[in-house]
Amino acid sequence: MIRKCNEHGCFRGEVCPCCDSNGDFILDDDREDRLGRFISGALRHFPEKLELPMYIDGWVSINALAVAAAKKYKWPKKYHIYALVESDEKGRYEIAGGKIRARYGHSIDVILNYPLYDGEFAYYGVSPEEVDIILEQGIRPVKQKYLHLSTTLEKAIEVATVHTENPSIFKIDVKTAIDDGLNVMVVNNDILLTDEIPAEYILEIYE
Known part of the structure; x- marks a missing residue:
């Protein structure tokens, strides 16, 4: 209401x-x-x-x-x-x-223009079955224009548990990714958007 x-x-x-x-x-x-x-x-x-x-x-x-x-x-x-x-x-x-x-969630082709994130890390949750392929190929959007990352571990767990019971959470070196030219935009306190995250920027996995 x-x-x-x-x-x-x-x-x-x-x-x-x-x-x-x-x-x-x-x-x-x-x-x-x-x-x-x-x-x-x-x-x-x-x-x-x-x-x-x-x-x-x-x-x-x-x-x-x-x-x-x-x-x-x-x-x-x-x-x-x-x-x-x-x-x-x-x-x-x-x-x-x-x-x-x-602000986010598009499946259509849009070009968003939010500021670059000024934090150091981001987080992304997946099912345990997806871990190996992501470590090999990196993280890419699924059914959406942009990849959605979380600004905190807690938020990544919350988002991932909607899709899988026991998620694995990647910690991502966003600061280095941005320094290397990746466009990682901040939408709000919880959500970041980017085109993809190559595997080299994944620092560790929480399981």
Whole structure:
């Protein structure tokens, strides 16, 4: 559920986490889920199916997205999109200058332009069965435009356990990779994006 606190903006749940206000109703759970799935698909996977013009860096007009959403479900308004983005704790989307884009998760061909990461290490989790081939071939994206790395070991474990029960986690020398010319971008506190990580930058494995 999405509600809006007059003082602290949109939030998910029954009460504002900042002041315990109930706020004003925006979307119920079902419509929040449906609109979220629609926006994810539109901005990450199939804008062309919706005849949604997209810039090469992933931006689309928020007005055009609102029109496309209303054609699909009838009820969405532009303020519903703003509320969904503002209340999203994972920071999956960004809005600027009347445009919106997904920060990560694209399967379509986009060229994102986030700053280079200034940390030393990154982490990436896989199933134990994948370890040997990655040590030989490096880490490459699967079904996505960019490879998604985690900034912490804890986050890498959290992400990997969605796909495998006992993940193996690679520690990656991102600083050296960037010094050698690899483009490793920071999206938010948890996620980095890059084209690939050659095996030479893998430092150790946590199992």
